[in-house]
Each structure stands twice: as C-alpha cells, then as structure tokens.
Amino acid sequence: MESSNAALVLEATADAEVPATAAPPVPAPLIMLESADDAGVCAVDGSCD
Amino acid sequence: MSESVFGRAAEPVVIDVWSDVVCPFCYLGSAVLKQAVEQFPHGSSVQVRYHSFQLNPGFPAGGAVLADDYLTQQYGMPKAQIEGSHAQLAARGAEAGLDYRFEQSYMVNTLDAHRMIHLAKAHGQELDMVDRLFRAEFTDGRNLADHAVLADLAAELGLDRDEAVQALTTKAYEKDIRADLAQARELGITGVPFFVFDNKRALSGAQPVELFRKALDATWQDRATQPA
Numbered sequence: 613m614e615s616s617n618a619a620l621v622l623e624a625t626a627d628a629e630v631p632a633t634a635a636p637p638v639p640a641p642l643i644m645l646e647s648a649d650d651a652g653v654c655a656v657d658g659s660c661d
Numbered sequence: 662m663s664e665s666v667f668g669r670a671a672e673p674v675v676i677d678v679w680s681d682v683v684c685p686f687c688y689l690g691s692a693v694l695k696q697a698v699e700q701f702p703h704g705s706s707v708q709v710r711y712h713s714f715q716l717n718p719g720f721p722a723g724g725a726v727l728a729d730d731y732l733t734q735q736y737g738m739p740k741a742q743i744e745g746s747h748a749q750l751a752a753r754g755a756e757a758g759l760d761y762r763f764e765q766s767y768m769v770n771t772l773d774a775h776r777m778i779h780l781a782k783a784h785g786q787e788l789d790m791v792d793r794l795f796r797a798e799f800t801d802g803r804n805l806a807d808h809a810v811l812a813d814l815a816a817e818l819g820l821d822r823d824e825a826v827q828a829l830t831t832k833a834y835e836k837d838i839r840a841d842l843a844q845a846r847e848l849g850i851t852g853v854p855f856f857v858f859d860n861k862r863a864l865s866g867a868q869p870v871e872l873f874r875k876a877l878d879a880t881w882q883d884r885a886t887q888p889a
Contacts, residue, residue, distance in 0.1 A: 623755035642863040645876050651866030652686035658717040659736060660686060
C-alpha cells in the first residue's frame with residue numbers, strides 16, 4: 613500500500629502540467645427546506661428575531 | 662464502514678449545526694432537534710456535529726454584560742418588549758424541557774466557550790459540552806467569558822481541568838473555530854441556529870419538531886435511493 617502511494621506521488625511530481633495546489637471544492641448549493649417564519653434566528657450582530 | 666445492499670443508508674445521517682452558546686434560539690433548536698432525532702425511527706443512525714458561530718464577535722474578550730442591559734443599550738429595546746419576547750421564548754422552551762432565566766443571562770464574547778466545545782470534541786464529549794454551556798448561560802446565569810467558570814464546566818463533564826485551563830490560556834483550537842466560521846460564510850449562513858442534513862438539505866432557525874422530522878425523513882429517503 614505504501615509503495616503504491618509513493619508511486620502516485622512520484623507520477624504527480626513528474627507531471628509539469630499538474631498544478632501545485634488543487635482548487636478548493638465548491639460547495640453544492642443547499643436545498644433550504646420549507647420552514648416556519650417565526651421559528652427564531654439570531655444574526656451575527658447579536659439581534660434575535 | 663462496511664457497505665450493504667442498502668448502500669449509503671447504512672452510513673449515519675450527519676447533521677451539521679452552526680450555533681453560538683449565547684444564542685437563545687440555538688438552545689431551543691438544539692433541544693428540539695434532539696427530540697426529533699429521538700422520535701426518528703433511525704435515530705441511532707444519526708450523527709450531530711456542532712460548529713462554531715459567533716454572535717457579536719467584536720464583543721470585548723473577557724467582558725460580560727447582562728443580556729437584557731445589552732439589548733437595551735445596543736438596540737434601544739424597551740424593557741417591556743424584551744420581557745415580552747423573552748416570555749414567548751421561555752414558553753416554547755418549557756415545552757422542550759428548558760428553563761430559561763433570561764434575567765441572569767450574560768452577553769459575552771464566546772470564542773473561549775467555543776474552545777471548550779472543541780476540547781470536548783477531541784474527547785468525544787462535544788454534545789455534552791454544548792448542552793452544558795447552554796444550560797450554564799440560560800439557566801444557571803454563569804459568565805461564559807470567565808476562564809474559571811469554563812474550566813469548572815469542563816471538569817464537571819469529567820474532562821481534565823488543567824487541560825481546559827491550558828486550552829484557554831494558549832488560545833487552543835483557534836484554527837478549528839476559524840474553519841467553522843469560514844465554512845459558515847461559504848454556505849451563506851448569516852444567522853443561527855442553522856442545520857445542514859447530509860451536506861444537502863438545510864433548515865434555518867429554531868423550527869418546530871415536525872419540520873426537523875420532515876428533514877430527517879427526506880434525508881433518509883435520499884440515502885436509501887442514492888447509489889452507494
């Protein structure tokens with residue numbers, strides 16, 4: 613297992629086209645579920661409604 | 662985790678919760694979520710994970726003001742209005758088994774309290790710590806900016822008090838807290854409590870138990886129908 617990982621690293625290093633760091637994954641949009649309007653939320657400014 | 666003919670349904674449903682310990686609706690939302698999970702037929706296959714979110718991140722570290730005084734000073738809320746909204750929330754809380762005593766709750770900078778949650782998480786006691794901090798804030802009238810109070814709460818849960826003190830004095834878990842806050846921004850979370858089911862469906866606010874149940878049912882259905 614260890615040797616196959618090492619091989620992968622070597623292949624990646626040898627390939628000049630491979631970027632040094634991969635782009636961070638873009639989170640998929642969340643599906644907001646239908647909710648009660650007066651359920652109660654507190655905002656970052658400390659206000660609660 | 663081993664695969665089965667039921668595919669991904671064999672894995673736990675993960676509920677990621679963003680909340681703050683001085684957020685009264687977060688305490689209620691947490692209690693109602695717990696009820697929903699207990700009612701859910703597959704409740705033993707649900708994993709709840711808490712993430713840090715800060716109300717008033719600019720509040721002076723170490724400071725503490727009675728929450729009622731803060732609301733009056735910061736927002737100019739009349740005392741009668743504060744008492745009215747507190748009474749409504751206290752009634753909802755009582756239905757969920759919570760004992761809100763708003764008159765003795767403090768507004769503080771919660772960064773250190775979040776350190777205690779991450780410390781507890783490292784010892785597998787995250788949910789107990791979240792619950793204890795909420796109760797300390799909203800029922801016991803404890804000052805969650807006070808290191809001695811936080812260390813005592815950690816010790817109460819069986820954690821090493823010295824380790825808790827060290828985490829507070831060395832500002833431990835800063836990276837984890839910042840990562841939680843950054844993830845909240847990425848997801849567009851502007852208010853708490855905020856609940857994400859299996860990284861797909863989301864609920865905002867202290868919703869009624871029926872809505873949490875619907876979210877759990879829909880998420881379980883997603884898992885049962887998706888290929889492994």
